[in-house]
Every structure is written in C-alpha cells, then in structure tokens.
Amino acid sequence: MNPLDGNAMAGDLRELFTVDVTAARYTCAGCGHADAVATLILWGQEMGQVGRCPHCTDVVVRVVQAPDRVFLDLRGSVRLELPLAGS
Amino acid sequence: MARAALPGRLTWRAATLTEERWESATARTLVLDVPDWPGHLPGQHIDVRLTAPDGYRAQRSYSIASAWESKTVELTVQRVDDGEVSPYLTDTLQIGEQLELRGPVGGWFVWRETQQTPVLLVAGGSGVVPLMAMIRARGAAKNKTPFRLIYSVRTPGDACYADELARRVRDDPGLDVKFVYTRKTPDGWPAPPKRIDVATINSYGWPAEFTPDCYVCGPTTFVEAAADILVALGHDPKRIRTERFGGTS
The missing domain is CATH 3.40.50.80 (Nucleotide-binding domain of ferredoxin-NADP reductase (FNR) module)
Incomplete structure (x- = not known):
C-alpha cells in the first residue's frame, strides 16, 4: 500500500477544528524536525490514520475514528504552530 | 479575495453531477452542483464519501480541477482499475445523481494570487x-x-x-x-x-x-x-x- 501525506488529513481534522491544521507547523518529538502537517507521511484508512515524520519516521499524530467519537493522539508532536486568520 | 472558508466545523453535503467530460480514456471530469459552496482556492481538495446499501463506507480525497472564478466545482478523477471509489466516479455515476462530499479542505498545497515569486x-x-x-x-x-x-x-x-x-x-x-x-x-x-x-x-x-x-x-x-x-x-x-x-x- 502506498502512503499518502498529511494533505489528505485535512477533511478529518477540519471536522474537529475550525482552522486548517494541515498548514500548521509541527515539531517532531523524536527528532525536532519541523514542517507543515501536510508533509507528514500518512498511513492508514478512514477509521484510523497515522502521520509519520518524513525526517525520522516517528509517529507524530494518530487520528482514530470511532462511530461516536474521535481520538486524536499528538504525543509525537512537541508543539503545533498555527497561523491565525489573515496572516 | 473574500472567499475563505466560513468559520465553524465542516460537514458532509450532497452534490449533484451536472456535466461530465472525458479528459483521456481513463480520466473523467465531473462538474458538480454544490448548493451554498463557499468557494475554494486552487490546490484545495474535497473528500468524497460513498455508502453501500449495507452501510459500508469508503472515503477518498480528490483535488478540485476548476478555479472558483468559473463558479464551478469540477473534479477530474483518474480510474484506478482495482480501486473502490474511482471506478464508481468514472463509470457509474450518472448525470443528475448525487454523491456526498465535504470541503473545500487543505490550506497548504494552495497557490494564492498574492504570492510574488515565479x-x-x-x-x-x-x-x-x-x-x-x-x-x-x-x-x-x-x-x-x-x-x-x-x-x-x-x-x-x-x-x-x-x-x-x-x-x-x-x-x-x-x-x-x-x-x-x-x-x-x-x-x-x-x-x-x-x-x-x-x-x-x-x-x-x-x-x-x-x-x-x-x-x-x-x-x-x-x-x-x-x-x-x-x-x-x-x-x-x-x-x-x-x-x-x-x-x-
């Protein structure tokens, strides 16, 4: 199976957040690499996705969709830097 | 450029196929009517969701091919022969039929007219x-x-x-x-x-x-x-x- 990238997470994340998180900049907890969430290497299907750092391949973000809730695991990201509207 | 997405969370909505064009033997452009579409930036995509009669769902992302200046939402879908979604979109979906989509999404792989460089x-x-x-x-x-x-x-x-x-x-x-x-x-x-x-x-x-x-x-x-x-x-x-x-x- 070919991986996708973080661009493909935009819809799922946009159901949770009112801003586009794929344009946010993550900092990887494993290696310190920082880039747009859109650049993460994305594995998985609609019920569960894993975004890995393209630099060190550590897991940066997990999104798991259950029928009645979503689990978002960001422990692989030291921080997210989000551009504010109009910037 | 007052065409940013409206605040609030995104939801699925129904779109109707109004026109089609074949771009090659295996790629079909779908022209969709999406009521209250907020507009989009070039490079953004939408997610399409298909639901089978038994409730099984498959979801895929497709880039928008049209510029919003033309006031249309067009997708160009390449048929992947063993794909779950694309053969339905290229070969089965008929004019006048509906599909479920959400979008536009993605704010990173976009080009903005304000960018100054080649x-x-x-x-x-x-x-x-x-x-x-x-x-x-x-x-x-x-x-x-x-x-x-x-x-x-x-x-x-x-x-x-x-x-x-x-x-x-x-x-x-x-x-x-x-x-x-x-x-x-x-x-x-x-x-x-x-x-x-x-x-x-x-x-x-x-x-x-x-x-x-x-x-x-x-x-x-x-x-x-x-x-x-x-x-x-x-x-x-x-x-x-x-x-x-x-x-x-």
Whole structure:
C-alpha cells in the first residue's frame, strides 16, 4: 500500500477544528524536525490514520475514528504552530 | 479575495453531477452542483464519501480541477482499475445523481494570487489536477506571475487538458508547459521516452536563484524523486510543496 501525506488529513481534522491544521507547523518529538502537517507521511484508512515524520519516521499524530467519537493522539508532536486568520 | 472558508466545523453535503467530460480514456471530469459552496482556492481538495446499501463506507480525497472564478466545482478523477471509489466516479455515476462530499479542505498545497515569486508546477499523471486549478485561477485573474508546468505522462493519450493547455500557452502570457513522456512519445518527438530527471527540471524549471514556489503532485515515488531533484538543484525545501496520492500514475 502506498502512503499518502498529511494533505489528505485535512477533511478529518477540519471536522474537529475550525482552522486548517494541515498548514500548521509541527515539531517532531523524536527528532525536532519541523514542517507543515501536510508533509507528514500518512498511513492508514478512514477509521484510523497515522502521520509519520518524513525526517525520522516517528509517529507524530494518530487520528482514530470511532462511530461516536474521535481520538486524536499528538504525543509525537512537541508543539503545533498555527497561523491565525489573515496572516 | 473574500472567499475563505466560513468559520465553524465542516460537514458532509450532497452534490449533484451536472456535466461530465472525458479528459483521456481513463480520466473523467465531473462538474458538480454544490448548493451554498463557499468557494475554494486552487490546490484545495474535497473528500468524497460513498455508502453501500449495507452501510459500508469508503472515503477518498480528490483535488478540485476548476478555479472558483468559473463558479464551478469540477473534479477530474483518474480510474484506478482495482480501486473502490474511482471506478464508481468514472463509470457509474450518472448525470443528475448525487454523491456526498465535504470541503473545500487543505490550506497548504494552495497557490494564492498574492504570492510574488515565479511558480514551478511539476505533475505526474493525474497529479496535474490541482496544478491545473492554479493555472486556471491565474488565467481567470489575468495574473502575470510566471508559471511553468512540467507534466509527466505515460503516453500522449494519457495527457489531461492537452487542448486547454495548448490554448492557455498561447493566450495566457507567461505560462510555459513542457511534457515528458515516460512510455511513448508523439510522432516526431525529438527524444526517446524518459522519466523526469535532473536535466528536465534544470532545463524547464526555474533557476533556484529566482526562489520560485514549487508545487509537486503525483504518485509517491514521483513526488519524492522530483522533490529530491529540486533540493539537489539548490531550491529551498521550504518553497517546495508536495502532494502525493495513492494510485499509480
């Protein structure tokens, strides 16, 4: 199976957040690499996705969709830097 | 440019197929009527969701091919023969029928008219779709930003938008298009088939000193090869935006 990238997470994340998180900049907890969430290497299907750092391949973000809730695991990201509207 | 997405969370909505066009033997453009569409930026995509009678669902992302200046939402879908979703969209969905979508989404792989630097677009197969939206938006706005597209296809018959690209090269000042054929070239083409390589991007892209914004879209292996070449040629990785898709080119 070919991986996708973080661009493909935009819809799922946009159901949770009112801003586009794929344009946010993550900092990887494993290696310190920082880039747009859109650049993460994305594995998985609609019920569960894993975004890995393209630099060190550590897991940066997990999104798991259950029928009645979503689990978002960001422990692989030291921080997210989000551009504010109009910037 | 008051066309940013409305605040609030995104939801699924129904769209109706109103027109269709075949761009190649295996790629179909779907023109969709989406009530209350908020508009979109070139490069953004939508998610399509299909639900089977037994409740099984499949969801895929598709780039928007049209510029919002044309007030249409168009997708160009490449049929993946063993795919779950694309054969339905290319071969089964009829005019007047509906599908579920949400969007527009994605704020990173987009081109904004306010960007000041030249643009290099590198497309592998149906990766041309979001790049075509950028070309169309530029043309509709009569924007003068220099654009170059390097478009890799297997054979001449696999090229989407070939006629429109030829017309735009003539009518949209500052747009250049270079085709690369990987399996079969047109008759009389001066070189044998080949993949995009350093020489291609060096000859038909922009020099790194111009600090162009580079957009690369295609299958994963294509995207990685093209992005590596750009970095090797001295382009700033921060100016290289990539989008990869799962199907083969």
